[in-house]
Amino acid sequence: MTDTTARTVAPPVAAAPAPAPRRARVRRGLTPWLFLLAPIALLITFTYAPVANMVAYSFTDWDGVSPELRYSGAHNYTELFTRPELFEVFFVSGYYLAASAVQIAAALYFATVLSFDVRFRNFFKGVLFFPYLINGVAIGFVFLYFFQDGGTLDSVLAMFGHHSSHAWLGTPVSANTSLAGVSVWRYLGLNFVLFLGAIQSIPGELYEAAELDGANRRQQFRHIIVPGIKPVLTLTVILSVSGSLAAFEIPYIMTGGATGTETFVIQTVKLAFQFNKTGLASAAAVVLLLIVLIVTWAQRRLVPDDRVDLV
Numbered sequence: 597m598t599d600t601t602a603r604t605v606a607p608p609v610a611a612a613p614a615p616a617p618r619r620a621r622v623r624r625g626l627t628p629w630l631f632l633l634a635p636i637a638l639l640i641t642f643t644y645a646p647v648a649n650m651v652a653y654s655f656t657d658w659d660g661v662s663p664e665l666r667y668s669g670a671h672n673y674t675e676l677f678t679r680p681e682l683f684e685v686f687f688v689s690g691y692y693l694a695a696s697a698v699q700i701a702a703a704l705y706f707a708t709v710l711s712f713d714v715r716f717r718n719f720f721k722g723v724l725f726f727p728y729l730i731n732g733v734a735i736g737f738v739f740l741y742f743f744q745d746g747g748t749l750d751s752v753l754a755m756f757g758h759h760s761s762h763a764w765l766g767t768p769v770s771a772n773t774s775l776a777g778v779s780v781w782r783y784l785g786l787n788f789v790l791f792l793g794a795i796q797s798i799p800g801e802l803y804e805a806a807e808l809d810g811a812n813r814r815q816q817f818r819h820i821i822v823p824g825i826k827p828v829l830t831l832t833v834i835l836s837v838s839g840s841l842a843a844f845e846i847p848y849i850m851t852g853g854a855t856g857t858e859t860f861v862i863q864t865v866k867l868a869f870q871f872n873k874t875g876l877a878s879a880a881a882v883v884l885l886l887i888v889l890i891v892t893w894a895q896r897r898l899v900p901d902d903r904v905d906l907v
Contacts, residue, residue, distance in 0.1 A: 647885075653878035660874035672879035682880070685860045688772055692843045692859075695776035696836035703784050703832075707791035708817055721792070728785035736849025739778045743850075768856030775847050775857060782846070783839070787832050794825035834895060838888045860884055 657668045676682050706724055710717045727735070742748045743764040753760055765771045798820060806816050822829075844861040847853065853862040860880070868877035 650878045650881055653875055654882050656875045658875045659872040660868060661872065668875065672876045673883070675876060676879055676883060682863065685858050685863050686841075688847075688857060688859050689840050689843065691772040691776040692779060692840035693837070695780045696840050699780045699784050700787055700829075700832055700836060702780070703787035704791050704829075706784075707788050707795055708821060711792060711795040712813075721788075724788050725785035727782050728789075730782070732782070732845040733849055735778065735782055736846050739774075739846075740850045743774050765851060765855060771851060771855045771857050775843075775850060778846050778850075779843065787836075790828050790832055791825060794828040795821055798824040830895070834892050837891050837895065841884065841888055841891070 653665075654672055655667060655669060656665045657671070658665050706720070710720055714720075745763055749764065750760060762770070764774050802820050803816060806820060811819070842861050843859045844865075847857045847859055848862050848865075851857045853859070853866070858866075861884070864877045864880045864884070867873045867880065
């Protein structure tokens with residue numbers, strides 16, 4: 597009888613993977629940049645290069661036609677800050693700032709209501725977002741006839757027994773109020789969609805837990821919705837402020853800047869293309885850009901975008 601001794605064989609040790617060749621590592625590192633090459637080239641060509649040219653033009657007295665550029669130093673900026681009429685147009689932006697506050701409040705209200713189970717909510721979503729899809733020039737012409745004497749607004753008011761001969765675009769206050777109201781109607785849908793998407797991204801378990809604890813809709817809005825959409829709310833405020841300072845197409849189409857409705861952008865366009873002062877217009881555009889950046893920076897400092905963890 598022979599004894600057989602069982603021998604345990606150790607499993608083979610897996611060999612360490614050989615390092616990738618240097619060429620493969622370089623290719624792997626360059627691949628993401630190859631995908632970014634086209635967008636970066638477009639961004640530089642159509643954004644940063646024009647901005648650099650605009651800053652360069654702001655230090656010249658170029659008329660936009662002559663091939664010669666004469667350096668004028670800070671003369672354009674001195675003229676901007678020493679001529680009060682060039683900065684009085686910023687008072688018009690106050691109407692659009694007030695309209696932006698109304699617009700954000702209305703968009704947040706409708707987004708909150710339609711984020712819950714409401715009858716015909718898809719229909720109302722389409723109605724609210726539809727104006728944002730319309731071209732701004734078309735909106736300007738539509739409301740130009742809407743506000744004219746004996747137009748649609750006067751006809752609707754006459755149906756309710758109110759006969760008015762008021763020229764809605766005839767005085768600075770009523771004209772700017774009307775134009776700001778048109779901007780509310782047009783851009784309400786954009787903020788509504790942003791708020792609606794942010795609200796629907798909040799986990800539904802939070803609402804269920806709040807209902808079990810006896811929280812009503814107002815308490816859910818205050819303690820769940822507002823903290824949950826804070827980043828989007830901050831974004832809409834920044835967009836609204838910058839849009840108010842740079843209002844252009846609606847007042848330009850409806851009044852052309854007449855009757856005290858001229859905005860800073862309309863004034864800049866007139867300086868460049870009507871009075872052939874491209875250097876001064878470039879300086880005005882640089883000032884507007886700096887104002888928007890400062891307002892955005894101040895808003896971010898005063899209301900920091902803290903990350904909210906609701907779950």
